[in-house]
Amino acid sequence: MRRALIVAAVVALVLVVLVGLAWALQRSVIFIPMGGEPPPAAEVIEGAEDVRLHTDDGLELGAWFITPQDTDRATDRETAVLVANGNAGNRESRAPLARALAAEGFSVLLFDYRGYGGNPGSPSEAGLAMDARAAADALAERGFDAERTVYFGESLGAAVAANLAAERSPAALFLRSPFTSLADMGSHHYPFVPVRLLLRDEFPVAERVADLDTPTTVVVADSDTIVPPEQSHEVAGASANLVEEVVLPGGGHNDPATIHGPEVVAAVARLADHAR
Numbered sequence: 001m002r003r004a005l006i007v008a009a010v011v012a013l014v015l016v017v018l019v020g021l022a023w024a025l026q027r028s029v030i031f032i033p034m035g036g037e038p039p040p041a042a043e044v045i046e047g048a049e050d051v052r053l054h055t056d057d058g059l060e061l062g063a064w065f066i067t068p069q070d071t072d073r074a075t076d077r078e079t080a081v082l083v084a085n086g087n088a089g090n091r092e093s094r095a096p097l098a099r100a101l102a103a104e105g106f107s108v109l110l111f112d113y114r115g116y117g118g119n120p121g122s123p124s125e126a127g128l129a130m131d132a133r134a135a136a137d138a139l140a141e142r143g144f145d146a147e148r149t150v151y152f153g154e155s156l157g158a159a160v161a162a163n164l165a166a167e168r169s170p171a172a173l174f175l176r177s178p179f180t181s182l183a184d185m186g187s188h189h190y191p192f193v194p195v196r197l198l199l200r201d202e203f204p205v206a207e208r209v210a211d212l213d214t215p216t217t218v219v220v221a222d223s224d225t226i227v228p229p230e231q232s233h234e235v236a237g238a239s240a241n242l243v244e245e246v247v248l249p250g251g252g253h254n255d256p257a258t259i260h261g262p263e264v265v266a267a268v269a270r271l272a273d274h275a276r
Contacts, residue, residue, distance in 0.1 A: 082109050
């Protein structure tokens with residue numbers, strides 16, 4: 001009996017330690033800053049401009065503003081796209097997307113969250129919400145208020161974009177590879193961990209879009225091994241104003257075609273045209 005009690009106590013202690021580690025370290029798994037501070041904007045995208053964002057809690061964040069490119073395909077749409085990044089990389093990683101959108105006549109704002117791209121601070125759900133507000137403020141200062149802006153959220157950024165849309169209704173909402181909620185994602189990838197009890201951040205995407213009357217497009221990569229395609233389909237089904245659900249056959253989460261391919265860029269253009 002004594003030995004059994006000792007074993008039970010050891011097991012309980014190990015479980016407490018593991019749960020404590022999961023609680024303390026979870027954000028290092030969710031948020032994965034990569035690439036460090038990007039070079040000046042003009043070195044990466046011709047004509048791009050470095051911008052500084054200022055958050056409500058006093059942080060200064062790096063961003064790039066890209067104007068429409070002079071191409072044969074499109075003229076200035078007088079509409080901006082605010083890009084809310086996924087959980088990895090930095091704004092330099094999204095340069096191909098910005099170029100493609102600018103070639104379609106959009107102005108584009110790329111920015112890095114706190115803790116990303118050489119920015120100060122540590123990422124969290126509340127922190128990313130403040131960062132997105134600062135990005136929207138910067139666009140408004142340039143004449144692009146929410147009604148003239150498409151919020152483009154990729155993966156985790158879909159949650160950031162949907163939250164911002166709930167606060168400041170945009171012209172349209174574009175969600176690429178969204179999950180239904182962070183708890184659903186965690187339960188999918190870690191089925192034996194009590195994720196719902198431990199999570200410090202929620203990111204309830206499906207719940208948010210169900211309450212939004214904003215014209216919305218959802219892109220689903222049907223071979224996505226990071227965000228289950230069924231969760232992206234569920235977000236589309238939950239949308240109160242779904243304009244289009246775009247399925248990319250064979251598309252993976254981080255495939256170039258999924259991130260900035262012609263089907264994705266064309267879908268942004270269709271959504272913006274619909275919202276006019």
